[in-house]
Amino acid sequence: MTKLTESQSWQALSQLSQQVAHMRSLFANDPQRFETYSFKAAGLMLDYSKNRIDAETLKALLALAEEAGLQQKKAAMFNGEIINTTEGRAVLHTALRAAADADVKVDGVNVVPEVQQTLNKMEQFVASVRDGEWKGYTGKTITDVVSIGIGGSFLGPKIASEALRPYWTEALKCHFVANVDGTAICEKLKKLDHETTLFIMSSKSFGTQETLTNTLTAKDWFLAAGASQADVAKHFVAVTSNVAKATEFGIDAGNIFPMWDWVGGRYSLWSAIGLPIAVLIGMDNFRAMLSGAREMDEHFLEAPLATNMPVIMGMLSVLYGNFHDAQSHVVLTYDHYLRGLPAYFQQLDMESNGKHVTLCGEQVDHSTGPVIWGGEGTNGQHAYHQLLHQGTALIPADFIMPLQSHNPVGEHHAQLASNCFGQTQALMQGRTFEESLAELSSSSLSQQERELIAKHKVMTGNKPSNTILMDKLTPETLGALIALYEHRTFVQGAIWDINSFDQWGVELGKTLGNDVLARLGADTDATELDASSNALINMFRKGNI
Numbered sequence: 001m002t003k004l005t006e007s008q009s010w011q012a013l014s015q016l017s018q019q020v021a022h023m024r025s026l027f028a029n030d031p032q033r034f035e036t037y038s039f040k041a042a043g044l045m046l047d048y049s050k051n052r053i054d055a056e057t058l059k060a061l062l063a064l065a066e067e068a069g070l071q072q073k074k075a076a077m078f079n080g081e082i083i084n085t086t087e088g089r090a091v092l093h094t095a096l097r098a099a100a101d102a103d104v105k106v107d108g109v110n111v112v113p114e115v116q117q118t119l120n121k122m123e124q125f126v127a128s129v130r131d132g133e134w135k136g137y138t139g140k141t142i143t144d145v146v147s148i149g150i151g152g153s154f155l156g157p158k159i160a161s162e163a164l165r166p167y168w169t170e171a172l173k174c175h176f177v178a179n180v181d182g183t184a185i186c187e188k189l190k191k192l193d194h195e196t197t198l199f200i201m202s203s204k205s206f207g208t209q210e211t212l213t214n215t216l217t218a219k220d221w222f223l224a225a226g227a228s229q230a231d232v233a234k235h236f237v238a239v240t241s242n243v244a245k246a247t248e249f250g251i252d253a254g255n256i257f258p259m260w261d262w263v264g265g266r267y268s269l270w271s272a273i274g275l276p277i278a279v280l281i282g283m284d285n286f287r288a289m290l291s292g293a294r295e296m297d298e299h300f301l302e303a304p305l306a307t308n309m310p311v312i313m314g315m316l317s318v319l320y321g322n323f324h325d326a327q328s329h330v331v332l333t334y335d336h337y338l339r340g341l342p343a344y345f346q347q348l349d350m351e352s353n354g355k356h357v358t359l360c361g362e363q364v365d366h367s368t369g370p371v372i373w374g375g376e377g378t379n380g381q382h383a384y385h386q387l388l389h390q391g392t393a394l395i396p397a398d399f400i401m402p403l404q405s406h407n408p409v410g411e412h413h414a415q416l417a418s419n420c421f422g423q424t425q426a427l428m429q430g431r432t433f434e435e436s437l438a439e440l441s442s443s444s445l446s447q448q449e450r451e452l453i454a455k456h457k458v459m460t461g462n463k464p465s466n467t468i469l470m471d472k473l474t475p476e477t478l479g480a481l482i483a484l485y486e487h488r489t490f491v492q493g494a495i496w497d498i499n500s501f502d503q504w505g506v507e508l509g510k511t512l513g514n515d516v517l518a519r520l521g522a523d524t525d526a527t528e529l530d531a532s533s534n535a536l537i538n539m540f541r542k543g544n545i
């Protein structure tokens with residue numbers, strides 16, 4: 001057994017988690033349950049009353065957080081200690097949204113002034129593109145921005161931009177290209193005018209195959225349309241921590257926005273990686289998003305564990321994953337603008353907590369990060385919610401909804417809200433056999449038939465969910481919401497004592513992919529790999545099955 005599973009609070013939770021009453025009776029016996037298990041922070045309200053907890057379980061969960069050293073680990077992150085031990089890096093996405101006069105040191109040097117300088121550089125760039133001062137090589141105003149990047153250098157900018165659609169300038173369109181599938185970039189380029197298009201190449205490492213290939217294709221397209229190498233400076237900018245490689249690639253030194261190795265890719269939208277967002281919504285709104293995230297940071301740092309939103313959400317996930325065998329977690333956004341958020345949280349959480357050894361390299365003896373998935377409500381209700389209600393797997397759910405719509409038309413928003421709240425209620429209370437039978441009482445079916453149908457209609461209920469509400473989706477509330485999930489991810493990693501900030505698992509696939517690429521272009525058939533890989537490679541070389 002590891003130290004964690006041997007710990008007193010872990011042992012206590014193993015017992016307590018099985019003893020908690022059905023949520024139906026928890027609610028029936030406590031009219032104050034909502035007041036007890038809900039609170040507000042940074043413009044968000046969390047209702048976690050529809051969870052399999054009572055006072056004792058919650059106490060044990062928080063004791064586990066204490067015992068696992070969450071407070072010390074949190075302080076170490078915010079203080080710039082090298083907590084990403086396998087890569088020898090600090091983890092300071094919080095410094096990207098810290099107050100301008102904050103002092104956050106990495107190796108004894110305050111990084112905040114550099115962050116502020118980069119924000120100022122972004123501000124100038126964003127203003128000149130939005131105001132039409134930045135001209136293309138033929139003197140025309142920029143109309144389209146294409147962001148090229150993948151993983152964290154794609155999902156953050158794309159999904160936050162999409163979420164903040166009501167704040168966009170109408171003067172510009174922004175497009176995102178990530179996949180190395182040539183179709184992705186070709187379909188974009190078809191619709192673009194090379195004289196009025198600006199490319200933002202986003203790659204922390206400046207070594208990611210997909211991003212380099214897509215940027216080269218974009219550059220070839222630009223040059224083939226009649227522009228010269230000297231014109232590239234007016235149409236290509238880059239965001240990277242590898243300035244030398246970007247310059248070598250041909251990006252003008254003045255067009256490079258720096259980032260730092262202490263910002264993880266999946267935590268980087270607050271840096272210049274967020275440039276596409278800032279171009280669309282303007283720098284004031286981008287700064288408002290940072291300030292919403294900062295508010296959540298301060299809450300996470302200062303609030304007691306019992307009223308700390310990332311802590312409560314993280315510990316609930318530990319409860320279900322480790323003590324109720326839940327292997328996935330669903331994020332359901334009841335807001336069309338937030339439809340992409342589950343995909344963003346998926347990378348954030350799964351790339352962070354998909355780990356199998358502790359910081360000391362010891363094999364864990366419990367599950368770690370769950371599968372994160374989801375989509376927008378109400379669409380999901382007509383698809384996968386069936387499994388949430390009546391499937392055999394326990395899938396805890398987060399429901400996220402703004403109370404005010406940006407598009408308050410007719411009864412739409414009330415209907416949306418009624419579905420959101422109705423789903424959490426149905427998951428919690430379920431429907432008993434007796435209730436199902438009663439519902440069928442006026443039907444013309446025989447008693448035997450009624451009983452059969454009633455069995456199919458039973459929903460066990462007791463399915464956990466959190467509801468997160470905000471007044472309105474704004475840059476501030478979006479910033480707070482994303483920071484909430486970042487810290488929730490951190491909390492779980494801290495309990496499991498894993499490194500939430502490396503991603504070695506994706507490296508082997510990249511290395512083997514490069515080897516395969518060489519074989520696809522070789523003069524002779526592949527013979528040295530396993531039989532399946534050889535056959536697949538050789539089929540590709542022939543071009544038919």
Ligand SMILES: O=P(O)(O)OC[C@H]1O[C@](O)(CO)[C@@H](O)[C@@H]1O
Binds near residue numbers: 151202203204207
């Ligand atoms: O910004 P880069 O260096 O191109 O990396 C892109 C993505 O690739 C990964 O390193 C691994 O897939 C992600 O963590 C990262 O967000």
